[in-house]
Amino acid sequence: MINRTHIEHTVAALIIQAALALTMVSSWWAAGAIACAVFLGREIAQHEYKHAINTGWSWGQSLPIRGYEGVIHGWTLDSMLDVVIPAAACSLIAVCLS
Numbered sequence: 001m002i003n004r005t006h007i008e009h010t011v012a013a014l015i016i017q018a019a020l021a022l023t024m025v026s027s028w029w030a031a032g033a034i035a036c037a038v039f040l041g042r043e044i045a046q047h048e049y050k051h052a053i054n055t056g057w058s059w060g061q062s063l064p065i066r067g068y069e070g071v072i073h074g075w076t077l078d079s080m081l082d083v084v085i086p087a088a089a090c091s092l093i094a095v096c097l098s
Contacts, residue, residue, distance in 0.1 A: 003078070006085045009039050013086035017093060028097045032090030040083050047074035 013035040020031035048063070048070030057064050 002081070002085070005078075006081050009082050010086045010089045013039060013090055014093065017090050021097075028094040032087075032094045035090055036083065036087045039086055043079050043083055044070040047071075047079070050074050 013032075016035035016038065017028065017031040020026050020034060021028045025031070026034070048065060051069055051073045052063055052065050055064050
């Protein structure tokens, strides 16, 4: 169920969280939220791109989809876990270190 990208995203999120929290930029909770927002944005952008390609879009054309379509189209269990697992790990760190 857990694959390599889930682990990679989790490690990267924890590194971002630690870097932000340890440099006194923010609390552990805020740093974790910022780290998770990075991966949420990445997943939404990937869904927008895939949805655009599925509707016949190619490079050089205007994007034929609306801004919200990446949020509602293309979500699979794998893409949800790419966001949920790092969020759970960052939350656990925030609970333990706050």
